[in-house]
Amino acid sequence: MSRTETTTDFTDATVSGDIAGSEILVDHVTKRYPGARKAAVDHLTLEIPAGEIVTLVGPSGCGKTTTLKMINRLIEPTRGRIVIGGDDVTKMNGDKLRRRIGYVIQGGGLFPHMSVAANIAVVPKMLHWSRPKITERVDELLDLVSLDPDTYRNRYPGELSGGQQQRVGVARALAADPPVLLMDEPFGAVDPLTRQRLQDELLRIQGQLNKTIVVVTHDFEEAMKLGDWTAVFSEGANVVQYDSPEHILAQPANEFVEGFIGEGAGLKQLNLSRVREVELWPAVTCSPGEPTADVLRRMDEAGHHEHAVVLDAKRRPLRWPSAKQLRQMETVPAGWLADLPVVSQKSTLTDALNTMLVSTTGAALVTGVGDAFAGVITVEIIMDTITRAQREAEADYDTPTGENEEVAAQAGDEEPDLVGEADE
Ligand SMILES: Nc1ncnc2c1ncn2[C@@H]1O[C@H](COP(=O)(O)OP(=O)(O)O)[C@@H](O)[C@H]1O
Ligand SMILES: [Mg+2]
Structure with a gap:
């Protein structure tokens, strides 16, 4: 042409x-x-x-x-x-x-x-x-x-x-x-x-x-x-x-x-941090069979929500449809999608990042006790953690190490004493 x-x-x-x-x-x-x-x-x-x-x-x-x-x-x-x-x-x-x-x-x-x-x-x-x-x-x-x-x-x-x-x-x-x-x-x-x-x-x-x-x-x-x-x-x-x-x-x-x-500080932090240590994104949740119009309205009110999480009766994630997908349906579909990007709160941030690789949203669903839904983790949250780790690494560098050691030693000394007192 x-x-x-x-x-x-x-x-x-x-x-x-x-x-x-x-x-x-x-x-x-x-x-x-x-x-x-x-x-x-x-x-x-x-x-x-x-x-x-x-x-x-x-x-x-x-x-x-x-x-x-x-x-x-x-x-x-x-x-x-x-x-x-x-x-x-x-x-x-x-x-x-x-x-x-x-x-x-x-x-x-x-x-x-x-x-x-x-x-x-x-x-x-x-x-x-x-x-x-x-x-x-x-x-x-x-x-x-x-x-x-x-x-x-x-x-x-x-x-x-x-x-x-x-x-x-x-x-x-x-x-x-x-x-x-x-x-x-x-x-x-x-x-x-x-x-x-x-x-x-x-x-x-x-x-x-x-x-x-x-x-x-x-x-x-x-x-x-x-x-x-x-x-x-x-x-x-x-x-x-x-x-x-x-x-x-x-x-x-x-x-x-x-x-x-x-400089590696950020990357190392990802292996050390657990998902439960970071603040997750809240998500709009819904149940199978619910009218999609209600869900879309809640997404609208919440603002900036382009996906909703479908949870079963025990609050375990089943699906993660987009607003666009929901608009094409009358009611929220049931059934569990096997390729859902899910990580546990116990996972490391590296695990979360690897799970996101299979997700098209640059995010993953997080589950806690009993596999119940706890929130959403995003690339942005992970970047924040990296940035904070960098800043802390820089701050540590500025602090005279002697002071840190002293504080650590004091804390270490006190603990056995307290235990001892409790025993008496
Ligand atoms: N009008 C120009 N004449 C000559 N050299 C230029 C001109 N504009 C940019 N350069 C040179 O081209 C290189 C790339 O510049 P630029 O595209 O502005 O980089 P960036 O946006 O990544 O900072 C630099 O070495 C810059 O000095
Ligand atoms: Mg430029």
């Missing part, structure tokens, strides 16, 4: 169910900046599946931004080609291409002299949408990124917090409903709490939209959290490992990747 530049809209993927994104193929691409000794991107080949989030993570200067900007042709490759939704875009008109690819940069990159509404309307205006259609779209997008349209549409970027500006940046990138969203260190300029909230929001939005999203970050934790797939880059956009976050955490390809996970 051949299409001309003007008709290209990457719509090929939209026919397959509710995936609204397009596959991206980076095919033997090299970028050498004029006068540079080494290529910034050296023979990179990367397949980015339609409708999924791929994160590119690596140290500063390894070629992440260059890679991203070659996808929307803000930078021309020296060699190789980029194929989006089956179309070679390397020769396409760059301006037209960029109207079909949302682009989000750190801080949002908003035009300071334009209102929020005008910022969001930039691409729709270029596409000559009608005024009422643009107005409606702006409000719809502000809703999507959790900003009240009446409050925010007429404000200027300078009147918004960093997180709000970033949200408007995402809304602007999504304005013309592009199949592809490129994000370069999108949440790098905000405080940790806002950052976490924006990450959660991106995941929620993606749950609704199913775009193809490429996120560039130097933050490994963010890469693990956001990515369905993560490519770990070293210098020259050399792909050291390209896999699911679960796989990367469980089986880092080499010391370079291990270094990202946390």
Whole structure:
């Protein structure tokens, strides 16, 4: 099938169910900046599946931004080609291409002299949408990124917090409903709490939209959290490992990747920590035979819940259907699914991670006494544990060891005394 530049809209993927994104193929691409000794991107080949989030993570200067900007042709490759939704875009008109690819940069990159509404309307205006259609779209997008349209549409970027500006940046990138969203260190300029909230929001939005999203970050934790797939880059956009976050955490390809996970301190912690020691995610639960409408309503009220756990009369997990699956049924199905990812509270976090490898949700169900359901463990919870272990390892390093030994010795001395007193 051949299409001309003007008709290209990457719509090929939209026919397959509710995936609204397009596959991206980076095919033997090299970028050498004029006068540079080494290529910034050296023979990179990367397949980015339609409708999924791929994160590119690596140290500063390894070629992440260059890679991203070659996808929307803000930078021309020296060699190789980029194929989006089956179309070679390397020769396409760059301006037209960029109207079909949302682009989000750190801080949002908003035009300071334009209102929020005008910022969001930039691409729709270029596409000559009608005024009422643009107005409606702006409000719809502000809703999507959790900003009240009446409050925010007429404000200027300078009147918004960093997180709000970033949200408007995402809304602007999504304005013309592009199949592809490129994000370069999108949440790098905000405080940790806002950052976490924006990450959660991106995941929620993606749950609704199913775009193809490429996120560039130097933050490994963010890469693990956001990515369905993560490519770990070293210098020259050399792909050291390209896999699911679960796989990367469980089986880092080499010391370079291990270094990202946390110098071994983090990995060691996974073998030492038990599932019962971490705080689990609550889940919406239900029983076989219950009307699915009731369950879906509870999931809605709980927010951010895309799956529900079906429990038997003894509260043992039977199934773990998605909201989408539940919507196709009248009542909650009975019966036990053998391949359910389940770990015990006694399992180590390494066991949990290995169990997640078979799960498509990057999560596992946890059971306690009598195999009763206790909660959900996620890759995110495991990343938290790794990060905390790293921080504690650093803090220990700062504490003079003498003091620690003294405290330990005292504690050790006291115990037999107490036992002795009790005996007397
Ligand atoms: N416009 C440019 N001209 C020359 N060299 C550049 C230019 N942009 C980036 N580089 C170089 O290319 C390499 C990759 O940069 P970049 O893609 O920005 O990395 P990252 O986003 O991973 O930090 C770096 O060595 C950088 O100095
Ligand atoms: Mg960069």
